[in-house]
Amino acid sequence: MTTLYERDAAVIAGVEKLRFFPLEVVEGRGSLLYDPDGRELLDLSATWTASGLGHGHPAVVEAVTRAVRTAPGSGGLSAVHPDSVGLAEDLLALVPGSGERRVYFGHAGSDANDVVLRACRNASGRRTVLAFEHSYHGGVGLAMAVSGQQVDAGHEPDPDVVFLPYPNPLRPRTGDIDSTVDEILARAREVLATDTIACLIVEPILSDGGLVVPPDGFLARLHALCREHGVPLVCDEVKVGLGRPGLLHAFAHDGIEPDIVTFGKAIGGGLPLSAAVGPAAILDNPPASALLTTAGNPICTAVGRAVLRTIVEDGLPERARIAGERLMAGLRDVQDGRGADRGRSAERIGDVRGRGLAIGLELVAGRDGLEPDRELAQRVVYRAWQLGAVLYYVGGNVLEITPPLIITDDEVDRAVAILDRAISDAIAGVVTKEEVAPYVGW
Incomplete structure (x- = not known):
């Protein structure tokens, strides 16, 4: 049976594609996306920030419905x-x-x-x-x-x-x-x-x-x-x-x-x-x-x-500030060796930075040298997708973390756990170069 991704490859122009993994989505609710099999994915990109209110927000649904009708x-x-x-x-x-x-x-x-x-x-x-x-x-x-x-x-x-x-x-x-x-x-x-x-x-x-x-x-x-x-x-x-x-x-x-x-x-x-x-x-x-x-x-x-x-x-700027502080604090714990993998991820995190819910996590070949590691970034975003989160990298080696402004505290903590494991697994070779090769990214 032909997959949705295969159908896309056959008909959609490549000039408008920037792909990091074979993401198929058929539905979105809040900070969550769903693939054709019903698998739930935590959206840490908000479609490159375009879905700032998340997916299916009632205010957007009401506005579209009213406007289309009249x-x-x-x-x-x-x-x-x-x-x-x-x-x-x-x-x-x-x-x-x-x-x-x-x-x-x-x-x-x-x-x-x-x-x-x-x-x-x-x-x-x-x-x-x-x-x-x-x-x-x-x-x-x-x-x-x-x-x-x-x-x-x-x-x-x-x-x-x-x-x-x-x-x-x-x-x-x-x-x-x-x-x-x-x-x-x-x-x-x-x-x-x-x-x-x-x-x-x-x-x-x-x-x-x-x-x-x-x-x-x-x-x-x-x-x-x-x-x-x-x-x-x-x-x-x-x-x-x-x-x-x-x-x-x-x-x-x-x-x-x-x-x-x-x-x-x-x-x-x-x-x-x-x-x-x-x-x-x-x-x-x-x-x-x-x-x-x-x-x-x-x-x-x-x-x-x-x-x-x-x-x-709804005070979303303040919500973004609070959620961003929680998210960066969790990522810095991982950077300092206090993550679930007890240090493996820390070795390759050169920096955690941001304001509010515009957060960058920089991956490096070795923290002391700060040499950018694009290959690791490719494997980490791929592994995060396998583990149930959607995010991309920018600048060659920086994980861009920009979830919807309505992300909950539980979802923030889930994001930190997934990213910690994704980095650790990528370092351990769980994702191969061959798996990532078809998705060139930037």
Whole structure:
């Protein structure tokens, strides 16, 4: 009998696949997924954070049901409807900023970032985009061409992008993270002073580049430099925003108000929706230059409103903070040799880091040398899937742990136990290279 995975291989284009193991899912409830045989899987990815409220959340179900039943058309291209206008008003109320501002709606973080970058070029008449090495801002257009991660993978960079190093406390470029930050900011100042910069785009936590948490104050100093030179700071909150970092917005950790903020993934509750909030002077022009027929449609925007309302009213940023502290504490116990395997996993964990429920666990060849171990990461996520958990790796060797914001304490403890055993089993050779070989991952 042909499996669902085999049917997929025969019909779905490979250009849109990023596979780490043969995951088949037919149902989801809360933080749990179910395969065709009814096997329960603990979701520690939330579909790369897109399912931030988990699966089948009542607020999303109600919003979809209502909107489908009464949808006035299928987009905001040439008409207005209550949920698109309402969601824009909701975002303007929740995103700090001043002056006259506008909201752009799209389908994914990729198009939100692409439109913002092009709008910044148009508004300033400048071409250069300042971005960061190993960053990810999208899979299309200009957003793709200024993504360090995409360039690392062999894609052509935009001819007018300048990449800065992202400060990694575990691996500072100069041997000291404070001097590393000073060096990066000095380079940023030098480039900003050329008066050629259309905007600077940054992730408040470097996500696909390895779940790297920058030092406290880095974003604030970067923002001050941008203000000094009159360059818009674009904060890409697509993957780590909207409650996940233990605050409503990841940039709030440094107390800044970015000029432009982009959203995606979680804002749609699993449906295709993205948004950008920024100055009218940038996002209003040129008119009709970013047309998507179904962008801002009444179904997705109704869900977006329900997602924002649920995050705020249910206190999910605080829940993410508490659950994240519990999860990281459990993982650090494993790192310190207090896990169930009594130390085997500890030997290969180089770092546990994160904010809220955006957590990275770095796997290394030997903790003292901190040599990244991509092969181990491949085998660990595969073994975790066999043991009943879904998560992926980023940056080559970092387990990205981003469960739904509604994860329970019992599920957190279960996650720690599965990860401890998955690492131990992978080290012991329970998973072979041959098993993992068909699933190339990044």
